[in-house]
Each structure stands twice: as C-alpha cells, then as structure tokens.
Amino acid sequence: MPPLPPSTVLSDPFEGETALPSRLHRRNRYRAHPPNFTDLATRYPEFAQRTRISSSGRATIDFQDPLSVRELTLTLLKADFNLALDIPRHTLCPMIPNRLDYIHVIEDLVGTGSSHIEQRSMIGLDIGTGASCIYPLLACRLNPHWKFIATGKYIHKPSISVARQNVANNGLSSKIQVLENPDPTTVLNSLILDSVDRDTQIDFCMCNPPFYGSSDEISELRDNKALPPFAVCEGQPHEMITPGGEALFVIQMITESLRWTTRIKWYTSLLGKYSSLEKVIEVLNTNKIHNYGFTEICQGSTRRWILIWSFSGQRLLIKVGPAQL
Numbered sequence: 001m002p003p004l005p006p007s008t009v010l011s012d013p014f015e016g017e018t019a020l021p022s023r024l025h026r027r028n029r030y031r032a033h034p035p036n037f038t039d040l041a042t043r044y045p046e047f048a049q050r051t052r053i054s055s056s057g058r059a060t061i062d063f064q065d066p067l068s069v070r071e072l073t074l075t076l077l078k079a080d081f082n083l084a085l086d087i088p089r090h091t092l093c094p095m096i097p098n099r100l101d102y103i104h105v106i107e108d109l110v111g112t113g114s115s116h117i118e119q120r121s122m123i124g125l126d127i128g129t130g131a132s133c134i135y136p137l138l139a140c141r142l143n144p145h146w147k148f149i150a151t152g153k154y155i156h157k158p159s160i161s162v163a164r165q166n167v168a169n170n171g172l173s174s175k176i177q178v179l180e181n182p183d184p185t186t187v188l189n190s191l192i193l194d195s196v197d198r199d200t201q202i203d204f205c206m207c208n209p210p211f212y213g214s215s216d217e218i219s220e221l222r223d224n225k226a227l228p229p230f231a232v233c234e235g236q237p238h239e240m241i242t243p244g245g246e247a248l249f250v251i252q253m254i255t256e257s258l259r260w261t262t263r264i265k266w267y268t269s270l271l272g273k274y275s276s277l278e279k280v281i282e283v284l285n286t287n288k289i290h291n292y293g294f295t296e297i298c299q300g301s302t303r304r305w306i307l308i309w310s311f312s313g314q315r316l317l318i319k320v321g322p323a324q325l
C-alpha cells in the first residue's frame with residue numbers, strides 16, 4: 001500500500017522555541033530548554049542543510065516538510081540521548097518531546113522518576129513499537145535498570161527488522177527484546193507474555209495505538225484541516241489504521257487484560273481523542289475495573305491522554321484528569 005501523504009496542517013511543536021509556560025512534563029528536558037536549532041546546526045551538518053534563518057535571525061526548519069522533521073528527530077536523539085537511529089522514509093517518525101512525556105508518566109507510576117528514589121529494575125512491554133522502537137530505546141537510556149519487551153505486527157516484518165537493528169546499533173540488545181506478535185487480531189498475545197518467565201510480573205505496558213479507523217477517516221480529517229501536527233511524519237497505513245480506530249484497539253487491550261490481570265501490574269495506553277477516552281472508560285466500568293485513571297500530555301497544540309488501569313491491590317496514585325504534572 002502506498003504511504004499516506006503528509007498532512008498539510010502543521011504547527012511548530014516547540015512553539016517557536018520560546019512559548020512559556022511549557023505544558024510538557026516537569027522532568028521533560030525540553031520544558032525549560034527547547035532545542036536550540038542554531039546550535040544544533042553548527043554541530044550536525046545534515047541538520048544544518050534543513051534549516052533556514054527565520055525573521056528573528058534564528059535557525060528554524062520547515063515543519064511542513066517530512067524530511068526536515070525527520071532530521072530534527074534524528075538530531076535530537078543523537079545530541080540529547082546518544083541514540084543513532086534508522087527511521088526509514090515513509091514510516092512513522094516519532095516526535096521526541098511527547099514520547100518523553102509518556103515515559104516520564106510511566107516513571108511517576110512505577111516510582112522511579114524522583115531523583116531521590118534509587119533506580120529500580122523494571123520490565124516494560126511496549127505494544128506496537130514501530131520501526132523506531134522509540135519508547136524502549138529512550139526509556140532504557142533514561143533508566144539504565146529497565147528492560148523491555150517490544151512487540152510489532154508480524155505482517156510487517158521490515159519494521160521489526162529495523163527495530164531490532166536500532167536496538168543492536170545502540171548496544172541495547174541485552175535489555176530490549178523485539179518480538180513479532182504472530183496474531184495481529186490480539187494485542188497482549190499469550191505468546192508474548194509466555195516469553196517472559198511465568199513467575200515474572202511485567203511492571204507496566206505502554207502503547208501508542210494506531211489512531212485512525214480507516215483511510216476515509218484520515219481523508220475526512222485532512223479535508224477539514226483537523227489532523228494533528230504529528231501526521232506530517234508519513235505513517236504507513238499499518239502503523240496508523242486499525243479497524244474501529246484507537247478506541248477499539250484499547251477496548252481489546254482491556255478485554256484481554258481480564259485474562260492476564262496481575263501478570264502486568266500497570267496497563268497503560270495513549271489515546272488521541274477525548275471521545276475515545278469516554279468509550280474506553282465505559283468498558284472499564286462495565287468490567288468492574290475500578291482502579292483506573294488518566295492523565296493528559298500536551299506538546300505544542302496537540303493534547304493526548306494516557307489511560308492507566310490495574311488489577312493490583314495498589315491504588316493508582318497518579319493525579320487523575322487533566323494534570324499539572
């Protein structure tokens with residue numbers, strides 16, 4: 001299938017590098033110090049080629065150009081996290097500030113985020129890791145004692161190979177295992193959970209689900225100029241589309257979690273639409289899962305929600321609702 005065309009609706013996720021107050025997580029390194037494009041351009045020639053000088057005399061990039069946005073992502077990963085990634089053209093290109101925010105929320109959840117708390121070992125599951133394998137790579141860089149199982153849709157083997165290569169190239173093969181989900185009609189496939197010692201509890205799972213229900217939905221949003229800014233990053237249909245959209249994907253995750261219960265301590269997923277949040281909360285209530293909550297993350301003008309639920313006896317302590325994290 002051909003790649004989805006880039007969106008025409010764009011905004012600068014760093015809001016011109018100057019917008020204050022930032023609504024990124026309080027530990028997000030870009031909250032107080034947005035990237036300095038002029039400095040990055042002097043250090044990274046490939047990035048320099050994508051910059052132009054704005055009317056204020058500073059270097060900037062064209063946020064409507066997928067290649068420039070991709071180069072920015074690669075440069076930030078190199079400069080700030082010592083990560084060298086291959087993100088093939090026409091695959092979803094992660095925006096680093098919002099990926100970091102999700103990781104910081106998980107740190108808050110499992111209690112490793114405060115500097116006074118000793119770093120603890122954790123096992124995470126990243127559902128639908130994509131070619132970039134972005135969440136496990138960033139999370140393991142920030143938390144040296146964490147390990148990950150990352151899953152990909154088996155029908156898209158090229159992405160899984162690139163993800164494995166990205167892990168190996170950054171010396172993280174002993175910490176991150178990339179597995180194929182052999183049955184893409186499931187989310188928490190038993191084969192994946194069985195790949196971890198049965199007595200080992202997975203501390204958390206995270207997921208950035210395919211967002212849209214169909215290519216028609218994308219065209220409609222594009223026509224109404226209502227696509228979120230990250231859509232410029234040229235995701236493939238298999239990355240962006242799932243029958244029933246993100247709500248049904250997460251509802252399936254909830255239904256499957258009823259089987260696995262405490263095998264995973266904290267179940268979490270991103271949601272891009274408030275209407276999806278309402279639908280999935282209804283399913284949690286119907287299934288009498290009362291230990292749940294959600295929090296908001298916000299990059300530039302894009303708001304997203306992280307839903308969290310658990311079968312463990314530990315009550316969710318994270319602030320619920322639109323949070324001042």
Ligand SMILES: C[S@@+](CC[C@H](N)C(=O)[O-])C[C@H]1O[C@@H](n2cnc3c(N)ncnc32)[C@H](O)[C@@H]1O
Binds near residue numbers: 208
């Ligand atoms: C929106 S992309 C997120 C990619 C990456 N985690 C990120 O944040 O950039 C969703 C990913 O989930 C994968 N996916 C969809 N259904 C899946 C399933 N049933 N099991 C595993 N992965 C799946 C897609 O192939 C795609 O790579």
